Amino acid sequence: MINVTVYNEYVHELEDESIAAVYPKGIHNCIADFLGKDDDINVRTVTLSTVEELTEDVLKETDVLIWWGHCAHEKVPDEISERVYNQVMCGMGFIALHSAHFSKPFRRLMGTTCSLCWREGDRERMWNIMPSHPIAQGIGDYFEIPAEEMYGERFDIPTPDELVFLGWFKGGEVFRSGCCWNKGLGRVFYFQPGHESNPTYYIPEVQRIITNAVHWAAPLYRQLSVECPHTPSPEAAFNS
Amino acid sequence: MINVTVYNEYVHELEDESIAAVYPKGIHNCIADFLGKDDDINVRTVTLSTVEELTEDVLKETDVLIWWGHCAHEKVPDEISERVYNQVMCGMGFIALHSAHFSKPFRRLMGTTCSLCWREGDRERMWNIMPSHPIAQGIGDYFEIPAEEMYGERFDIPTPDELVFLGWFKGGEVFRSGCCWNKGLGRVFYFQPGHESNPTYYIPEVQRIITNAVHWAAPLYRQLSVECPHTPSPEAAFNS
Amino acid sequence: MINVTVYNEYVHELEDESIAAVYPKGIHNCIADFLGKDDDINVRTVTLSTVEELTEDVLKETDVLIWWGHCAHEKVPDEISERVYNQVMCGMGFIALHSAHFSKPFRRLMGTTCSLCWREGDRERMWNIMPSHPIAQGIGDYFEIPAEEMYGERFDIPTPDELVFLGWFKGGEVFRSGCCWNKGLGRVFYFQPGHESNPTYYIPEVQRIITNAVHWAAPLYRQLSVECPHTPSPEAAFNS
Amino acid sequence: MINVTVYNEYVHELEDESIAAVYPKGIHNCIADFLGKDDDINVRTVTLSTVEELTEDVLKETDVLIWWGHCAHEKVPDEISERVYNQVMCGMGFIALHSAHFSKPFRRLMGTTCSLCWREGDRERMWNIMPSHPIAQGIGDYFEIPAEEMYGERFDIPTPDELVFLGWFKGGEVFRSGCCWNKGLGRVFYFQPGHESNPTYYIPEVQRIITNAVHWAAPLYRQLSVECPHTPSPEAAFNS
Numbered sequence: 001m002i003n004v005t006v007y008n009e010y011v012h013e014l015e016d017e018s019i020a021a022v023y024p025k026g027i028h029n030c031i032a033d034f035l036g037k038d039d040d041i042n043v044r045t046v047t048l049s050t051v052e053e054l055t056e057d058v059l060k061e062t063d064v065l066i067w068w069g070h071c072a073h074e075k076v077p078d079e080i081s082e083r084v085y086n087q088v089m090c091g092m093g094f095i096a097l098h099s100a101h102f103s104k105p106f107r108r109l110m111g112t113t114c115s116l117c118w119r120e121g122d123r124e125r126m127w128n129i130m131p132s133h134p135i136a137q138g139i140g141d142y143f144e145i146p147a148e149e150m151y152g153e154r155f156d157i158p159t160p161d162e163l164v165f166l167g168w169f170k171g172g173e174v175f176r177s178g179c180c181w182n183k184g185l186g187r188v189f190y191f192q193p194g195h196e197s198n199p200t201y202y203i204p205e206v207q208r209i210i211t212n213a214v215h216w217a218a219p220l221y222r223q224l225s226v227e228c229p230h231t232p233s234p235e236a237a238f239n240s
Numbered sequence: 241m242i243n244v245t246v247y248n249e250y251v252h253e254l255e256d257e258s259i260a261a262v263y264p265k266g267i268h269n270c271i272a273d274f275l276g277k278d279d280d281i282n283v284r285t286v287t288l289s290t291v292e293e294l295t296e297d298v299l300k301e302t303d304v305l306i307w308w309g310h311c312a313h314e315k316v317p318d319e320i321s322e323r324v325y326n327q328v329m330c331g332m333g334f335i336a337l338h339s340a341h342f343s344k345p346f347r348r349l350m351g352t353t354c355s356l357c358w359r360e361g362d363r364e365r366m367w368n369i370m371p372s373h374p375i376a377q378g379i380g381d382y383f384e385i386p387a388e389e390m391y392g393e394r395f396d397i398p399t400p401d402e403l404v405f406l407g408w409f410k411g412g413e414v415f416r417s418g419c420c421w422n423k424g425l426g427r428v429f430y431f432q433p434g435h436e437s438n439p440t441y442y443i444p445e446v447q448r449i450i451t452n453a454v455h456w457a458a459p460l461y462r463q464l465s466v467e468c469p470h471t472p473s474p475e476a477a478f479n480s
Numbered sequence: 481m482i483n484v485t486v487y488n489e490y491v492h493e494l495e496d497e498s499i500a501a502v503y504p505k506g507i508h509n510c511i512a513d514f515l516g517k518d519d520d521i522n523v524r525t526v527t528l529s530t531v532e533e534l535t536e537d538v539l540k541e542t543d544v545l546i547w548w549g550h551c552a553h554e555k556v557p558d559e560i561s562e563r564v565y566n567q568v569m570c571g572m573g574f575i576a577l578h579s580a581h582f583s584k585p586f587r588r589l590m591g592t593t594c595s596l597c598w599r600e601g602d603r604e605r606m607w608n609i610m611p612s613h614p615i616a617q618g619i620g621d622y623f624e625i626p627a628e629e630m631y632g633e634r635f636d637i638p639t640p641d642e643l644v645f646l647g648w649f650k651g652g653e654v655f656r657s658g659c660c661w662n663k664g665l666g667r668v669f670y671f672q673p674g675h676e677s678n679p680t681y682y683i684p685e686v687q688r689i690i691t692n693a694v695h696w697a698a699p700l701y702r703q704l705s706v707e708c709p710h711t712p713s714p715e716a717a718f719n720s
Numbered sequence: 721m722i723n724v725t726v727y728n729e730y731v732h733e734l735e736d737e738s739i740a741a742v743y744p745k746g747i748h749n750c751i752a753d754f755l756g757k758d759d760d761i762n763v764r765t766v767t768l769s770t771v772e773e774l775t776e777d778v779l780k781e782t783d784v785l786i787w788w789g790h791c792a793h794e795k796v797p798d799e800i801s802e803r804v805y806n807q808v809m810c811g812m813g814f815i816a817l818h819s820a821h822f823s824k825p826f827r828r829l830m831g832t833t834c835s836l837c838w839r840e841g842d843r844e845r846m847w848n849i850m851p852s853h854p855i856a857q858g859i860g861d862y863f864e865i866p867a868e869e870m871y872g873e874r875f876d877i878p879t880p881d882e883l884v885f886l887g888w889f890k891g892g893e894v895f896r897s898g899c900c901w902n903k904g905l906g907r908v909f910y911f912q913p914g915h916e917s918n919p920t921y922y923i924p925e926v927q928r929i930i931t932n933a934v935h936w937a938a939p940l941y942r943q944l945s946v947e948c949p950h951t952p953s954p955e956a957a958f959n960s
Binding site for chain 3: 091130132161162170186187219221234235
């Protein structure tokens, strides 16, 4: 069983009727709903108003943390971002969606600005450039998102360990839309689609990719802490 | 002309006579001396007691910042670490030496704990596994460091973009001793040798590697800031 | 069920009594025996004298091909090496053991000389530098091989996509001993231990690593062929 | 002085008047002309009809070999492709242009099929995703190619060590258009633009990129051969 925690700041949906029309129960519950159809996944949700629930204990029990945030990144306490970072170091998986490129924990993990170019809605075609990757299973050569906020290069990220998807936008831009990193003992996946005003998280391919990513990011090995140990000489031990 | 700033916390040399005997003018001046022999390099030095000299203006004029720190990482103000990080994003080169693996700016850039295993002095043999790399020019298949603190795996760093040197220690350990990353617009090099009690920075190969690394890390392209711009559609521009 | 084919040239064991004493049934059967204990793995073996059994049909049914060769690389027909290469492109996993660094299919896949330095037997300590990797599961910080042929850097391989193990040799060398690559749709793992005169394949950690590697390299996605298709404009299709 | 050899099969230009109208002296001479404006570059050209001039001696004196081929890949003798491969292993730079993705030496170096999707002419926008890279100097955020053959993903190449350019095509495709690899001691760059019927090699940005790539690929270190040496124990030497 994979324990997934979905964090969504849940601000747009409450403040804007047009957004609420797209995600009546919030983006977090939309994601929880489709993940919940996978018998191997157990989901809980957290929002900005309940962000203090992301205690060390909850994070230690979380195999994969999914993060959606946009207008309220700064309201997430630094301490909680640091907790998330620490658990990724110890093995927890982390999936950053769309505007979470600018969330505190993602920027902390990347060590870069995570800056990009952006523009209002456009049509996107998502190309699968690594069909052998676990996250790409069930996805064809490409699929389409009729309306999505444009995120374009240069995306200021460290070189991805694996680049799985490339986004094409009708307006003329490209984007490294699906990127994997090993960070500490944890696995991190960034996936670009999912603006709050678009029904992106209802698209079957998007649901499949996020579900695949949960399986991929679930830790095989987890530590309680990462330390810098003083060690005796292994050679000495070898000789004894 | 490459403007290099060498930061050394300069604490051990002042507090411990045996360290002062190795580096009478401090590690920073030892490094400044050998770099100064390169006609293309202009060096200034900063220590913990003068760390406020690392203003934004000084960092903007710095092509490559070299960092040595060990016992006083926490005394470097967060604000200065953040300034360093910002300039690397904009293109400044950064070279972290030995125990600077735990310095604030290096950890900030890596986004990992940078933890490792360590042990008192041992003999090290440094293997050159990428002889075509600019930083490895003039270095043979390997060279030896008669006495060096042991730094061993697992070194908790993100996958290096280029792995140039591997360290072998007589006591039975190995280490990714020379690692390169592109971070933002800047180039980062970590080089493991250089414990304060060992005369490592007098070894010709070590001096050559650090000098090579300065040339490698000097920016070809530098920005004043990295932003996340709202853009018109390039396609629209293309059509006009 | 994962279908594994183990190729061993099986020459040393037949020609040299001291080798036969280590692997009485041949290296291939030693490997087949420990893999066979895994209920999810189905094994067949092939040797140089039966190498023609590596038909296209057999390779298409093979999920992971393990290769051990040393003195008879040149006796493997080019056509069979090319068949192996083609199936890796289509998704078959490939595990090259020890002196298979110089085998035809491995060199074909790497596109480099795969040259290294070598020396008669030495003690090796194998360091696990990526404990979160599927292939490293069940392996501690390091394990020891009392006697193994020394393989040392520079190992002329393309940058591994993932570097899982580093070998330390008492005589003073280091080696990238466990390396992963994505090649075409297939996954490739190179693992350095396993000289014919040493009982290396009886070591539990070695068996665990090879078993883990079989699971890791088994394809999630496989094609019948890889082509370079002429395509209509997807945009045109999108508009229609 | 960097010695560059430009190979162009030079078939289309001789057989088709419309192609000859674009490149009256052949693609090779167009490239030689703009490279020749760089005082540090010395150029010679070779075509399919003179391909035997690519002797071992000529290749050893060549710092960077540029390759353009399309309809006559198979007419290049295997022996010459192998010579090229060997010199890259020893340090020679290699730049593959456009349809040279299917040339013998490029495929030999990659160890993959180098398959891609393609379609007749389209508009391309080339995005610079690594503005700090030596090959991207002088190039803005993007530039445009009014007419170019579409090359689209999936491009079956090994993970690039550095991904510098991404191509966007109006028809809906994306492509990893500028890719770098370290192979052996040599540096390899693939650059997608340059169909024979388009005046692509007259575009200033394209000329700048190829010129930059020549400087980047020129070897700092070159060997006469790459061998697999039997070595004495360095430790023994260290102790003596």
